[in-house]
Amino acid sequence: MKTNVKALVIGGGAVGTSIAYHLAAAGWDDVMLLERDELTSGSTWHAAGLLPYFNMSFATTHIHDYSIRFYKTLEEETGLNAGFAVVGNLRMAQTDERMEEYQLYASTAETCGVPYVFLTPDEIKARWPLIETSDLKGALYHNTDGYINPADVTMAMAKGARQRGVMIERRWQADAFHWNGTHWEVTATKMVEKGGNLVPSDEQIFITAEHVVTASGNHAQRTAKMLGIKIPAIPVEHQFIVMDVDPALQEYRKTNPEHPVVRDADAQSYVREERGGWILGVYEKHAPARFEYGVPDSFRADLFELNLERIEEQYLAMIHRIPSCEDSGLKNDFNGPICYTPDGNPLVGPAPGLHNMWLAEGFSFGITAAGGTGYYLAQMMVKGEAEIDMASLDPKRYGPWMTTEWAARKNEEAYEHVYILHHPDEERPACRPLRTTPAFDRQKARGAQFGWVNGWERPNYFGPVDAPESFDHDARSFRRGGWWKHAVEEAKAIRTGVGLIDASAFTKHRISGPGATAFLDWFTTNKLPKVGRINLTYALTGAGTTRTEYTIARTGDDDYYLISAGAWTAYDQDYLYKAIMEHEGRFGRINEQEVTTQWGVFAIAGPKSRDVLQSIIKDADPATALSNKRFPWLSVRDIELGMCPVRAIRVAYTGELGWELHHPIEMQNYLFDLLEKAGEAHGMKLVGARAQNWLRQEKSYRAFGNELGRDATPMEADLPRFVDLNKDFHGKAEMQAKGIRSTCVTLLIDGPDNADPWGREVLYHGDTRVGRLTSGGYSVHFGKSIGMGYVHPDHAAVGTQLQVKMFDQLWPATIVEDSPYDPQNATIRKDG
Incomplete structure (x- = not known):
């Protein structure tokens, strides 16, 4: 057994074998995989093997698409039949709102080239007469996916990996990891059977690896403890039952092909054929998390006791949907652990704080995602970056504030939300509130409806003060929800008067x-x-694409205050930390402090914002303290507002005259009360994140995670003014080598009169798909929908007429100049 390798993969399920296969396929010829038991002995063996395209995530849709295409090639390569039944996938809708969910998803899928068709109830009944369609509105049909045998596809990938030189070692458990400065030293223990259990023996080896990948499935919590990190991947019970033969189905199959996988989302269940009968799988409420603190040694390829009472409602719904199955008996049952996040x-990508340690954990749809995960993770490891933006799957999207209890309860919620309507404006309630700013209660008392950002409660909008608890849930929609009118008034307040936004979730270093x-x-x-000034800038990946956006305020010759997106605190901190550790010898001593929780932030903006601040600033000459001469645009000053010391930055993400007021978090309530009282005379309105999102699109301000990401360069984002090509910087050559593959543009959209785009929609020029939206919303200035996105450079000129697909229809969209609202920045620079 070899003890020195380029890459060591921990875990022999579908995900681990795919990663090993794709690392070898990408050119690494020294790859080893360790499995503590037998291949597929984790969740893989009892998975239902469905291959659904459906996913609201752009990155995950690409991953699923690759998997489905890749699995179809394995038999030719390996000679092993992976058991892929390309039967299609039928997602049925009982309500108009469910159809609207499918229409939004379908437009997103179209951006990735995923085929689909919509079917009417009559069309469903004509093709599949066993299905009860009288209560359906229609269905979304993918004819290219279906289901696969999880064990067979894993063994096929394992054989393909071996053929490419991968060493696969079973019954070896990774028990310790040590980074020696250049490589990982992994302690592996031989596992043996004893009394039906799998236990460690006295035999150990030490493997040195340049890279380690963990795909430990249900054992993720054990992996986290060994690595000294947090991984919010904890299994949840998942039940499915296998029914005996259905004579009506057998008769149907005499002259017809196999049924598609039938998904009745409104009944929280899926159904597929199985040897003349049916398999019913459910995503019910109250399924418990398991193994929060580790998997017992006695649990191997085992199952939990079935809880039929918990799925009784879904079982009865299946009988309604396929009446012929009512007399079919129960043939087999499964209740096994499926890992969730x-x-x-x-969670796919570099582990926080660790060099050359990669995570591939928390796969609730592991069979579907395995192929694509291996492919794109191998790109990240071998080439430095994947061809798609994988940030939405990065393990560091959850920070060190999370706990095991939090992860377990949120994973249970994620499980029961699999088939709950996925409104783009949804906010899930479990484990909230948790991270709150001091002004949380004050804002809540004023009608704040909060969103969740990296654990923080952040106002999305301000609704009625006396609204019932159900108001925010009732406000959600695939069209303009009940919150929309409140956001309109908030946006207007900033454009015409003054508004106050809590931006405390900003990441700060x-x-x-x-x-x-x-x-x-x-x-x-x-x-x-220069000292006392600020700049907008970007940190690049090694592939030359955008890794992070920063506002840098220079407070001294060698003292800088960096502000970045609130959702990405641990993600940004990790990248900074690793870059500093790697290059400190080159540049000299560098101190890095993540100070997000030390500073609260209020953003005040609008034509009257200066008037509000002048009434409370403590200065020898309050009338000029905030003037262009003393406090110019894009500068930073330490000021005093009443008794509160404030680091004020003259910038506004809304594109109006305004300031960010960074203040000691412990003084936030004092400052909130002071600003609120001062604002009364000027009609100041509290403003949430949704209105701010609309306003920044009117200024074409790119947002990280939307327009800015690891699949596009700053030049492709059309931001050359923030790139100094006269200096050397990390990723410069790679950025220039990429050229302009696509271009970020802003569009005004003549869409439906009761809906706006969400930023997930496909863009067309005539019959040609030319791009996709990355942001969407409503413009109070132009009185119509607005969006931002990427298009092919040939279709990026101002004035180009495109179409955006919403609700399965194409709507006119026009590319407009960058910053269509106030393109000269006159309002931002306004003197006083």
Whole structure:
């Protein structure tokens, strides 16, 4: 057994074998996989093997698409039949709202080239007469997916991996990891059977690996403890039952092909054929998390006791949907652990704080995702970056604030939400509130309806003060929800008066020390600001694409205050930390502090914002303290508002005259009360994140995670003004080599009179698909829908007429100049 390898993969389920296969396929010829038991002995063996395309995530849709195409090639390569039944997938809708969900998803799928058709109830009945369709509105049909045998596809990938030189070692358990400065030293213990259990023997080996990938499935919590990190991947019970033969189905199959996988989302269940009968799988409420603190040694390829009472409602719904199955008996049952994460998407990418340690954990749809995960993770490891933006799956989207209890309860919620309507404006309630700013209660008392950002409660909008608890849920929709009118008034307040936004969730870092200036000059694309000034800039990946957006405020010669997106605190901190550790010898001593929780932030914006601040600023000459001469646009000053010291930055994400007021978090309530009282005379309105999102699109301000990401360069985002090509910076050559593959544009849209795009829709030029939206909303200035997105450079000129698909229809959209509202920035620069 070899003890020195390029890459070591931990875990022999479908995901682990796919990663090993694709690392070898990408050119690494020294790859080993360790499995503590037998291949497929985790969740893989009892998975139902469905291959659904449906996913609201752009990255995950690409992953599923690759898997489905890849699995169809395995038999030719390996000679093993992976058991892929391409029967199609029929997603039925009992309500108009469910159809609207499918229409939004379908437009997203179209951006990835995923085929689909919509069917009417009559069309469903004509093709599949065993299905009861009288209460249906229609269905979404994917004819290219279906189901596969999980064990067979895993063994096929394992054989393909071996054929490419991968060493697969069974009954070896990874028991310790140590980074020696250049490589990982992994302690592996031989596992043996004893009394039906799998237990460690006295035999150990030590494997040295340049890279390690963990795909440990249900054992993710054990992996996390060994690595000293947190991984919110915890299994939840998942039940499905196998029914005996259905004579009506047998008769139907004499002259017809196999039924598609039938998904009755409104009944929280799926059904597929199985040897003349049916398999029923459910995503019911109250399914418990298991193994929160580790998998017992006695649990191998085992199952839990079935709880039929918990799925009685779904069972009766199946009998309604396929009446012929009512007399079919129960043939077999499964209740096994399926790993989940708080948002249902897997954790794929570099582990926080660790070099060359990669995670592939938390796969609730592991068979569907395995092929694509191996392919794109191998790209990240071998090439430095994947061809698609994998940030939405990054393990660091959850910070160190999370606990096991939080992850378990959120994973249970994610499980029961699999078939709950996925409104784009949904906010899930479990484990909330958890992270709150001091002003949370004050804002709640004023009607704030909160959103969840990296654990923080952040106002989305301000509704009626006396609204019942159900108001926010009732406000959600695939069209303009009940919150929309409130966001309109908030946006108008900033455009015409003054509004106050709680932006405390912003990520904040302090970078200082003798090497800080040289490091940041190399680490970011723009010129560094002078002392007392700020700049917008980008940190790139090694592939030249956008890794992070920063506002840099320079508070001293070698002292910088960095502000980035609130949803990405741990993600940004990890990238900074690793870059500093790797290059400190080159630049000199650098101090890095993540200070997000030390500073609260209020953003005040609008034509009257200066008037509000002038009434409370403590200065020898309050009338000029905030003037262009003393406090110009894009500058930072330490000021005093009443008794509160404030680091004020003259910038506004809304594109109006305004300031960000960074303040000691412990003084937030004092400052909130002071600002609120001062704002009364000027009609100041509290404003939430949804109105702010609309306003920033009117200014064509790109948002990280939307327009900015690891699949596009700043030049493709059309941001050359923030890239200084006269200096050397990380990723510069790679950025230039990519050229312009697509271009970010802003569009005004003549859409439905009761709906706006969400930023997930496909764009057409005539009959040609030319791009996709990455943001969407409503423009109070133009009185119509607005969006931002990427199109082929040939279709990026101002004035180009495109179409955006919404609700399965094409609507006119026109590309407009960048910053269509106030393109000269006159309002931002307004003097006083």
